[in-house]
Amino acid sequence: MGENIYSKIPKVDAVLEIEDIKKLIEKTSRNLVMESIREELDGIRKSISKTTDMESLERRIAALSDSIVSRTEGKFENKFKRTVNATGVVIHTNLGRSLISKEVMDNVYDLATNYSNLEFDLETGERGSRYSHLVDMIKRITGAEDALVVNNNAAAVVLVLSAMAKGKEVITSRGELVEIGGSFRIPEVMEQSGATLVDVGATNKTHIEDYRRAVTENTGALLKVHTSNYRIVGFTESLSLEEIVALGNEASIPVIEDLGSGVLIDFSKYGLEYEPTVQDSVDAGVDVITFSGDKLLGGPQAGIIVGKSEYIKIMKKHPLNRAFRIDKFTIAALEGTMKMYLSEERAVSNIPTLKLLTQDIGEIESRAKALMEKVDGIDAHGVKVEIVDEYSQVGGGSMPLERIPTKALKLNSESLNIGKLEKGLRQLETPIITRLYKDSIYMDMRTVRDDEVDLISRGLEKAIERL
Numbered sequence: 001m002g003e004n005i006y007s008k009i010p011k012v013d014a015v016l017e018i019e020d021i022k023k024l025i026e027k028t029s030r031n032l033v034m035e036s037i038r039e040e041l042d043g044i045r046k047s048i049s050k051t052t053d054m055e056s057l058e059r060r061i062a063a064l065s066d067s068i069v070s071r072t073e074g075k076f077e078n079k080f081k082r083t084v085n086a087t088g089v090v091i092h093t094n095l096g097r098s099l100i101s102k103e104v105m106d107n108v109y110d111l112a113t114n115y116s117n118l119e120f121d122l123e124t125g126e127r128g129s130r131y132s133h134l135v136d137m138i139k140r141i142t143g144a145e146d147a148l149v150v151n152n153n154a155a156a157v158v159l160v161l162s163a164m165a166k167g168k169e170v171i172t173s174r175g176e177l178v179e180i181g182g183s184f185r186i187p188e189v190m191e192q193s194g195a196t197l198v199d200v201g202a203t204n205k206t207h208i209e210d211y212r213r214a215v216t217e218n219t220g221a222l223l224k225v226h227t228s229n230y231r232i233v234g235f236t237e238s239l240s241l242e243e244i245v246a247l248g249n250e251a252s253i254p255v256i257e258d259l260g261s262g263v264l265i266d267f268s269k270y271g272l273e274y275e276p277t278v279q280d281s282v283d284a285g286v287d288v289i290t291f292s293g294d295k296l297l298g299g300p301q302a303g304i305i306v307g308k309s310e311y312i313k314i315m316k317k318h319p320l321n322r323a324f325r326i327d328k329f330t331i332a333a334l335e336g337t338m339k340m341y342l343s344e345e346r347a348v349s350n351i352p353t354l355k356l357l358t359q360d361i362g363e364i365e366s367r368a369k370a371l372m373e374k375v376d377g378i379d380a381h382g383v384k385v386e387i388v389d390e391y392s393q394v395g396g397g398s399m400p401l402e403r404i405p406t407k408a409l410k411l412n413s414e415s416l417n418i419g420k421l422e423k424g425l426r427q428l429e430t431p432i433i434t435r436l437y438k439d440s441i442y443m444d445m446r447t448v449r450d451d452e453v454d455l456i457s458r459g460l461e462k463a464i465e466r467l
């Protein structure tokens with residue numbers, strides 16, 4: 001009986017003659033299409049040996065070209081794609097951290113599609129430095145003597161410690177031996193850079209005397225790490241920058257600070273928690289400060305190092321600096337973002353991360369209402385929707401205790417599997433990432449743009465249909 005149906009399976013050559021398949025090859029790649037044809041035909045052959053349902057096999061053969069098209073398109077589509085962030089976590093590391101504004105990206109586009117003066121001094125006509133485009137701006141905004149930019153803040157910390165403390169001891173508080181995630185831990189980074197960690201004090205309290213007692217002839221630096229991603233609350237004490245800088249001066253030992261998030265404005269003015277700024281550290285006299293470009297600063301992924309020229313000079317010449325160097329896209333996006341900080345008002349209204357964090361609750365609420373109106377019909381599918389008061393998070397390991405009031409759409413259902421719906425939303429052409437909590441889906445409207453409301457309502461309908 002099997003023989004019959006085997007003969008109905010088309011030959012590869014015949015499949016290649018189908019008009020849709022020819023078009024598919026032009027649109028994608030011959031190799032990809034061949035791979036899909038083989039997979040589909042193998043699949044059919046395998047099911048023949050397992051089933052007796054000839055009708056379904058015939059249907060499958062009839063739909064062969066459609067299956068090949070969708071299989072190939074699935075392979076050909078970009079795997080790295082935009083998503084809708086309805087989680088309310090503004091700096092979501094898994095969803096790409098900070099957004100860059102269109103205005104800044106237009107310039108990146110221009111620089112990427114044209115030749116540029118990346119390392120060319122237009123004045124002298126000779127070789128220039130890729131950092132020169134950024135240094136003046138960073139100095140102007142932070143007040144630091146000099147600056148350097150590398151790929152990310154983790155690289156910045158490695159470079160700073162390698163350049164300043166290799167073979168020497170670095171004193172750090174026990175309460176600040178943080179893990180940043182992705183196995184980046186201060187003690188391990190220290191080891192990588194060839195410095196020896198001398199941890200002092202206790203988890204909850206460290207006094208200046210603890211540092212002072214640990215100073216030896218072999219001390220290379222005093223390190224302060226901003227514990228941006230967690231808080232020890234209760235009976236605590238950590239050193240002020242002034243105390244640690246005074247000790248550094250007294251003992252002629254440089255002070256390094258890993259600030260984590262690069263905050264350049266006073267967030268408490270906008271109803272958020274006060275987060276130490278880069279300017280605070282520069283003003284306090286910290287010798288070298290490192291921070292991220294894509295956390296609270298709101299720029300591209302980068303590690304920014306600012307501080308005294310004598311130290312930055314050493315780092316500029318260090319071989320790791322070459323290994324960690326930034327590309328032209330980063331320089332362009334960072335220059336554009338930093339420039340906005342020349343006016344705080346412009347920074348807050350134009351840098352997406354700052355805009356999202358300082359957004360007016362009324363604005364979020366009207367977006368929630370707009371979406372609510374659009375998804376009204378899903379009641380009929382057994383999904384109950386309501387607007388609820390919720391809290392957004394800053395994310396990116398910044399301000400871990402901050403809960404920013406927001407409005408969210410809460411979806412639940414007695415008849416549908418809400419977990420499956422959450423997954424369905426993630427698997428849309430433009431995935432919608434939501435928060436699943438106690439059998440409800442929460443869509444936080446803080447991190448959603450007005451122009452995404454339509455996309456969400458259509459996506460939601462589609463995901464329900466596909467359940």
Ligand SMILES: *Cc1c(COP(=O)(O)O)cnc(C)c1O
Nearest residue numbers: 152153154180226228260261292
């Ligand atoms: C986030 C963070 C880092 C790592 O920064 P990346 O830019 O993600 O490499 C290092 N130190 C601290 C304190 C941080 O919060």
